[in-house]
């Protein structure tokens with residue numbers, strides 16, 4: 001069954017103020033940013049002058065930056081005083097996780113967090129907690145959670161806050177260092193940091209017979225391992241998921257596959273997981289859907305799809 005999920009309105013440090021005309025206007029803590037959003041194929045609700053009045057900085061896509069930079073490269077144009085780096089806290093009224101994230105204006109329009117992912121953080125926290133509690137009762141080892149393509153680590157922090165033994169992997173050393181800062185500021189410690197190609201690592205873990213009770217992955221359309229290994233979603237995703245099936249424990253587990261590129265549908269993601277895991281029917285713990293943001297005028301902006309599965 002496909003569902004649509006949004007971050008909780010009680011997360012006070014983030015808001016999508018408006019969207020439209022290929023842009024989004026967002027508040028991260030005290031600062032308002034405008035950046036390109038190719039999926040916002042409708043009119044803005046606020047007049048252009050209001051965007052200009054509210055915004056601290058606006059991302060201007062660069063021209064002629066070559067193929068890799070075509071979509072995302074550019075520069076931030078400051079309109080009002082703001083720092084290059086600042087912190088926001090993820091916290092809601094619910095029983096979910098709380099952690100701190102450093103934000104920064106990067107050359108690729110990203111700021112260090114994908115706010116639409118908040119429902120995944122809640123799922124990770126809830127399921128990890130259940131596994132940790134069960135392991136405690138049974139005097140079993142602390143559950144291991146693996147986060148691949150882990151970026152600045154919000155999902156890793158959610159799993160760590162719930163008490164898991166967390167492995168965080170990304171191919172870029174700078175983002176792993178960034179995730180480490182987030183861990184420290186959040187008052188957490190003990191995450192295992194790995195700078196490696198995700199596919200290479202997963203295959204090695206499968207060969208060694210190492211398993212994890214929770215696996216999270218959010219792969220991009222294209223990417224590179226630290227030694228030039230090429231990641232191409234269309235070509236490697238199914239192989240990756242078959243490898244994941246080998247390193248996820250057969251029971252007492254959870255999986256999150258998040259996809260935000262190539263226009264994959266939730267059903268496509270679901271079929272990929274079902275086939276990779278050799279599932280005959282859709283089990284009750286399998287769900288898929290879309291992650292979206294709701295702007296303050298009620299316009300829903302879909303940003304990624306997810307497939308989640310848990311087995312007890």
Ligand SMILES: C[S@@+](CC[C@H](N)C(=O)[O-])C[C@H]1O[C@@H](n2cnc3c(N)ncnc32)[C@H](O)[C@@H]1O
Pocket residue numbers: 112113114117148149150151152153154155169170171172175196197198199217218219220222223224225229230231
């Ligand atoms: C958009 S991010 C994922 C976002 C993240 N899950 C979150 O919500 O914060 C994709 C990440 O994949 C990493 N990446 C790209 N190719 C990779 C590869 N071959 N192996 C490991 N990580 C890779 C990038 O460095 C980037 O941090």
